[in-house]
Amino acid sequence: MFKQYNEKIDYPFIEESVLKFWKDNKIFEKSISSRPENKPFMFYEGPPTANGRPGIHHVMARTLKDLVCRYKTLKGYRVNRKAGWDTHGLPVEIEVEKQLGIKNKSEIPEFGIEKYNSACRNSVFTYLKDWEKMTERMGYWVNLDDAYITCTNEYIESVWWSLKQLFDKGLIYKDYKIVPQCPRSETVLSSHELALGYKETKDPSVYVLMKVLDEDLSKDGDTYFLVWTTTPWTLISNVGLAVGNEIDYVKIKIEDRYFILAEARLSVIKEEYEIISKYKGAELVGKKYDQLFKYLNVDKPGFFVIEGDFVSTEDGSGIVHIAPAFGADDYEVSKKNNLPFLQPVKRNGTFTDDITDFAGQFVKDADTGIIIKLKEMGQLYRKETITHSYPFSWRFDDVPVIYYARESWFIKTTEIADKMIELNKTINWYPPEVGTGRFGNWLEENKDWALSRDRFWATPLPIWVSDDGDMIAVGSIEELKQGFVEKDGKRVSVSELENIDLHKPYVDEIYFEKNGKIYKRTPELIDVWYDSGSMPFAQFHYPFENKEWFENNFPADFICEGIDQTRGWFYTLHAISTMLFGKVAYKNILVNELILDKNGQKMSKSRGNGVDPFELFNTFGADITRWYLVTTSPPWKPTLFDREGVVEVQRKFFGTLMNTYSFFALYANVDKFTHNEELIPYEERPEIDRWIISKLGSLITEYDMLMEKYDVTKAARIVANFTIDQLSNWYVRRNRRRFWKSEVNKNKLSAYQTLYECLITIAKLASPFAPMISEEIYKNLNDTSKLENFESVHLVDFPKPTYSDPELEEKMDIAQRIVYLTRAMRAKSNLKVRLPLKKIIVALEKQKRSAVESMVNVILDEVNIKELEVLDDEASIVNKSAKANFKVIGPKYGKLVKDLGNRIKELSKEEIAKLEKDGKIEINVAGTDLTIGLEEVEILSSNIEGWLVETDNGITVAIDTELSEELIAEGYAREFVNRVQNLRKDSGLDIIDRIKILYKSDKKLVDYVQKFSEYICNETLADCIYAVDEINTTATEFEMVNFVCSIAIEKIEK
Secondary structure, eight states: OOOOOOSSOOHHHHHHHHHHHHHHHTHHHHHHHTSOTTSBOOBOOOOOOTTSOOOHHHHHHHHHHHHHHHHHHHTTOBOOOEEEEOOOSHHHHHHHHHHHTOOSTTHHHHHOHHHHHHHHHHHTTTTHHHHHHHHHHTTOOOEEEEEEETTSHHHHHHHHHHHHHHHHTTOEEEEEEEEEEETTTTEEOOHHHHHTTEEEEEEEEEEEEEEBOOTTTTTTSOEEEEEEESOGGGGGGOOEEEEOTTSEEEEEEETTEEEEEEGGGGGGOOSOOEEEEEEEHHHHTTOBBOOSOOSSOOSSOOOEEEEOTTOOSSSTTSOEEEOGGGOHHHHHHHHHTTOOOOOOBOTTSBBOTTSTTTTTOBTTTTHHHHHHHHHHTTOEEEEEEEEEEEEBOSSSTTOBOEEEEEEEEEEOGGGGHHHHHHHHTTSEEESHHIIIIIIHHHHHTOOOEEOEEOOSSSOBOOEEEETTSOEEEOOSHHHHTTSEEEETTEEEEGGGOSOOOOSTTTGGGOEEEETTEEEEEOSOEEOHHHHHHTHHHHTTTTTTSSHHHHHHHOSEEEEEEEGGGTTTHHHHHHHHHHHHHSSOSEEEEEEEOOEEETTSOBOOTTTTOOOOHHHHHHHTOHHHHHHHHHHSSOTTSOEEEOHHHHHHHIIIIIHHHHHHHHHHHHHHHHTTOOSOSOOOOGGGSOHHHHHHHHHHHHHHHHHHHHHHTTOHHHHHHHHHHIIIIIIIIIIIHHHHHHHHOSSOOHHHHHHHHHHHHHHHHHHHHHTTTSHHHHHHHHHHHHHHHOOSOOSSGGGSOOOOOOOOOHHHHHHHHHHHHHHHHHHHHHHHTTOOTTSOEEEEEEEOOGGGHHHHHHTHHHHHHHHTEEEEEEESSSTTTEEEEEEEOHHHHHHHHGGGHHHHHHHHHTOOHHHHHHHHHHSEEEEEETTEEEEEEGGGEEEEEEEOTTEEEEEETTEEEEEEOOOOHHHHHHHHHHHHHHHHHHHHHHHTOOTTOOEEEEEEOOHHHHHHHHHTHHHHHHHHTEEEEEEOSSOOTTOEEEEETTEEEEEEEEEOOO
């Protein structure tokens, strides 16, 4: 017996029972072990941080990962899936600092680095149970028991090995550079971290007057260089002004003062002015000006004009102020010109005590006060506000990045940029434009990787430095054991220590002595993104363990994360792999976009528009949530999450699938069908069975092609479309009577076997997307039939097409198009499908005529029309003429317009038909050969009277709308059948119960019903039907178009 359900299906309950079945029977483990070792498919899990709660965007990413891995398992691959946890870095530190009440980085050494890092270690898995619960509940198969953890000694040791490789290749260096820095965490940001935080913001835009000291330039009176900036706080550190050598500059007079600026930027001057002199930029180089703010003294000459090749006249004044501590260009040009260096800002972004008016203020907050002071000094020309894109810390809301001069460690990624670009071209990006565009552009603009961080909880940089600057890199714990620590004034070899922890503060206590020199570890940690980018090898503790296995299974066949990782994890994987191994880290990559609310707004707690994935799972089911996320839009386009869409998925696809299964189970159980009969050859089955099996084979082929191209949205959609449109709405609906019949014959067995094959194949194709409901359907079918020797749908082989008849598919496709067009025409004209019509005429290409003629009975049955006529063209049912679209041809053809208009008006039916088919036609006008497009012509149609006529995609349908009394009577009989069927359903009768029908209505309707009484009895399983003058109170009253009818049914006891 096949399992049957109550009318309302509890999807979450089904899923929970399937999850238990998987766990009890180790189905995940078997899905790996049952596949051959020599056919691997390597997947990398991007490590999430488990000290934050999982959200709906994690469900999206994990669904995509899971469905690809499940599909590849179906295809016979052994797909190992190792989970991972990102346990280092700022997210952990931020959480711990909140718990400990630490407000500032400087408090951490006072608190104790050992205690602080211990708190971090304890915090990393705060929400581990939530993550594991979500992972299991949504059916995401990944090995959580053997997850890699980035803070373990084994993982760090592999990271150290990789850093030593880069150090030995000369790719790691230390330099004093202007680097982007998060002032809140006081740590450097790498270029990929910086790229994560850009957003639109409003900043002051000020034009400042810097007084010229050069006598020649100021001979006419007080003269000022007009300087523009959007960072007023940097003016305190100004030491020079830059101009372009070949740029034209002017001195203008406004009232009693003189300004110098680029001639091309005179538009910034709002008052009337007079041009006094003109100069090339080169003539201004070396001219001195007065220091704007005099808080700081300088140790060398400054405050003069220099040449800068970065100066432009696209905005500002054409004169750029130079503050070497806060801009990369400024820093480089200041070194070249030996300018002084002023850095009155601490690493937390506040001014030092030297800046007496703004001491302790955050620099961006000080902008307003600085502008007021400039006004008081008479050196503010104009202040505006601009909106522009500016980088903010990617870890904190509303913390602007500042550019800051500091010593840092870097990786020379610029040296291997060309190789990265070359290798990127071999990666299959889905969608391709991310690889060539966003990621490709990022590689083209590559900057050296700012590696070091001045924090506490992360992988220490394994470089030890002597007093004279000599450096060594440590690449393993064995190498570390060659060092020593000092205890009670004595040296103790690291090899003698019981427990070695590769974190601060322990590694900072280890020293090395070589050639009489003592080496101490540089205090910095490394960028946490280097940790995650090292996971391909570090997760296996390579090269210390699993060396051969890793080398045989690298690179990954597939990775998948959000678009925000383009300049994060995707980049670090690619960069590290290129530097270490000279090859890609991944072959195929599926990128998913953001999930927004239904109005396109980003989800957040503050907006109150977030979505709790567990609530969705418990209300609708995880499979329905998964299916919705994948099918509502392609992964690489933003998903506008709408709860109503989830309801729609549950109703349309899952509702249809489960109803179709329930229909099969109901009748199969009645007939005791268990599929133990001999399989009826496809060639001997009815045409509609052969059609749906052939259509199923085409579905398998197209699905496989789409999945191989990672077009998962289309793959899921075609499964849904087949289930709803072809299987349920066409095959099952057209074959209900075959299942209703009491005798079990070859025809009925064919129907059961055909529907069974469709359902079990759909379960297999849907299993990567909806693994639990697919499992339920598969087990319901296979546990009874025992046709396949598989315990689970996730252990089966990918289905293969069993029968193919493309010609039959095409014929049915044409028939369906005619049916759908006819139904739409009837609906538009309020002609109900139950009302039979006299005649339909179909016009289409000659070569398709035989297809329609072979499907006449199918079409007539579907559209409820008595007669069908097929024509080669529509000329006899549609009169078409043409006229020129003068709006289009007027500007294009000039003097030929009049003659062309006349020629278009004379187009023959054959020419119009060719124009409609090809979209263009060649004609001769006044001796000139022209090619006329469809957009240049208006085609006018007039239909034959009394008929509805419509054309769609090469098929024209005409319907005779004249109604005879016979047709009207039959229409009412069909309405009557519909009402009786509803009564049968509502009364809870068994599908095989026979009934008696009693009804009361107007004489006209009674006549109609009696005329078709035999038809009504056959359709409703009624033994008899009586018109009565009085009817009991159990009768139900119905409105039937122009009549009211009371109907009662009674079960006939055997």
